[in-house]
Amino acid sequence: MGSKLYLGLVHYPIYDNRKEIVASAVTNFDIHDIARCARTFGVGGFFIVTPLESQIQLVERIVHHWTEGPGFAYNPTRGESLSLIRISRAIDEADHEISRLWGKKVVRIATGASPHPKHIGFEFLRKLIEDQNNPFFLLFGTGWGLTREVKDSSDYVLAPIEGKGYNHLPVRSAVAIILDRLLADRHA
Amino acid sequence: MGSKLYLGLVHYPIYDNRKEIVASAVTNFDIHDIARCARTFGVGGFFIVTPLESQIQLVERIVHHWTEGPGFAYNPTRGESLSLIRISRAIDEADHEISRLWGKKVVRIATGASPHPKHIGFEFLRKLIEDQNNPFFLLFGTGWGLTREVKDSSDYVLAPIEGKGYNHLPVRSAVAIILDRLLADRHA
Numbered sequence: 001m002g003s004k005l006y007l008g009l010v011h012y013p014i015y016d017n018r019k020e021i022v023a024s025a026v027t028n029f030d031i032h033d034i035a036r037c038a039r040t041f042g043v044g045g046f047f048i049v050t051p052l053e054s055q056i057q058l059v060e061r062i063v064h065h066w067t068e069g070p071g072f073a074y075n076p077t078r079g080e081s082l083s084l085i086r087i088s089r090a091i092d093e094a095d096h097e098i099s100r101l102w103g104k105k106v107v108r109i110a111t112g113a114s115p116h117p118k119h120i121g122f123e124f125l126r127k128l129i130e131d132q133n134n135p136f137f138l139l140f141g142t143g144w145g146l147t148r149e150v151k152d153s154s155d156y157v158l159a160p161i162e163g164k165g166y167n168h169l170p171v172r173s174a175v176a177i178i179l180d181r182l183l184a185d186r187h188a
Numbered sequence: 189m190g191s192k193l194y195l196g197l198v199h200y201p202i203y204d205n206r207k208e209i210v211a212s213a214v215t216n217f218d219i220h221d222i223a224r225c226a227r228t229f230g231v232g233g234f235f236i237v238t239p240l241e242s243q244i245q246l247v248e249r250i251v252h253h254w255t256e257g258p259g260f261a262y263n264p265t266r267g268e269s270l271s272l273i274r275i276s277r278a279i280d281e282a283d284h285e286i287s288r289l290w291g292k293k294v295v296r297i298a299t300g301a302s303p304h305p306k307h308i309g310f311e312f313l314r315k316l317i318e319d320q321n322n323p324f325f326l327l328f329g330t331g332w333g334l335t336r337e338v339k340d341s342s343d344y345v346l347a348p349i350e351g352k353g354y355n356h357l358p359v360r361s362a363v364a365i366i367l368d369r370l371l372a373d374r375h376a
Contacts, residue, residue: 002352017263029217033358040361042352075205077356162373164190164230168265170221173228173364176357180365185350 002042002183004129006098006106007175008091008139009034011050015144024143026055031062031085032078033172039081041183044135046084047094056087091150095137104134108154111138111178112145113167116157122181125158129182138178140171190230190371192317194286194294195363196279196327197222199238203332212331214243219250219273220266221360227269229371232323234272235282247275279338283325292322296342299326299366300333301355304345310369313346317370326366328359 009030012023026048038046048059065071067079088094091108098106109125110116129136139146139154151157161169161177169177197218200211214236226234236247253259255267276282279296286294297313298304317324327334327342339345349357349365357365 033361036354036356036358037361039354040349040351040357077354080354081356161228161368163228166224166227166265166268168224168269169228169364170224172360173221173225176361176364177368180349180368 001129002179003044004133004135005043005183006045006047006094006135006137007034007038007043008047008049008088008094008137009171010091010139010141010146010150011048011052011055011143012090013147013150014141015147017144019144021147022143023050023052026050026058027142028062030142030172031059031082034175035081035084036078037176037179038084041179043084043179043183045086045098047086047088047097047137049088049091049094051089056089059085059087091139098135098137102135107132107134107136107156109136109138109156109158110146110151110154111140111158111160111174112151113160113169113174114145115160116151119157119159121159122178125156126182140175142171189317190367191232192321192323193231193371194233194235194282194323194325195222195226195231196235196237196276196282196325197359198279198327198329198334198338199236199240199243199331200278201335201338202329203335205332207332209335210331211238211240214238214246215330216250218330218360219247219270222363223269223272224266225364225367226272229367231272231367231371233274233286235274235276235285235325237276237279237282239277244275244277247273279327286323286325290323295320295322295324295344297324297326297344297346298334298339298342299328299346299348299362300339301348301357301362302333303348304339307345307347309347310366313344314370328363330359
């Protein structure tokens, strides 16, 4: 079931702390933690979206180190997870790649820390993934989150993770929790 | 409910990749990500357990930066989460501190990536925390995990998070998922 789901970690377009639209730098821990979660839950692929040439090269170097370079000998399980990573210059480019692979339209879902007029619940999305045989592309914003335009133009927006009056989860933790809610076997 | 729960991130005693018992170095991202998850779910406190003087000083410096130093002006929500952090030289020392605070015996629960003869399920522990009015101390190992002795001497061992044939979650992601399973409001 997880193999229908693709993750996109978006570094542009996102907001910075002043609500301006920027391109963020890639964070090494995002790459490792999200790839390991993705592999744990059997996700189809993990797209790192950035238009910045320097950041593309950085990601390529990290992935190469762990999948083919000296990192693979040191810890082969890390390479197993990082092999899920694809790099795209834009959200649409990743979307087209998934669509070509499946020969089907991709259902695009944005995530975020605040409610959205068209947001859907976790159980609803879990059931959608179970029932429909098409690819789903789940977008996560870095920095201060996905732009309003990205959310408005997605097919769905997922409900935020509700905290006890504190609403500042790292994107890495949000990915872990959301994959668990959507894909984990129901636990006793 | 979450305020009955305390987290312990154990840097000694743990296993390294050769199953030898070592003290690991503190990872900056563990501190931030786990503190932010802890604050999100209303956890009572987050103990960083390390006997190494250099690591204690490092944690103190990081916490001070975000709770009172220049980091607080830059991003006050970060200080809000890092203020949950306590430092202890040993698991027992943290346990005594929680016990003194509550005037009650602490229920100690170990976690890990592999099954244990006495492991309990997530629903069982969730209910225990709901029903009992005493503190719970949930231990997470860094490196290659908590030692057998720590697990055997705990009151309970929590079941591992089941992956699809891949069993290498970062401790940061495991904490996020486990707190969500134990403490989140049931989502629709």
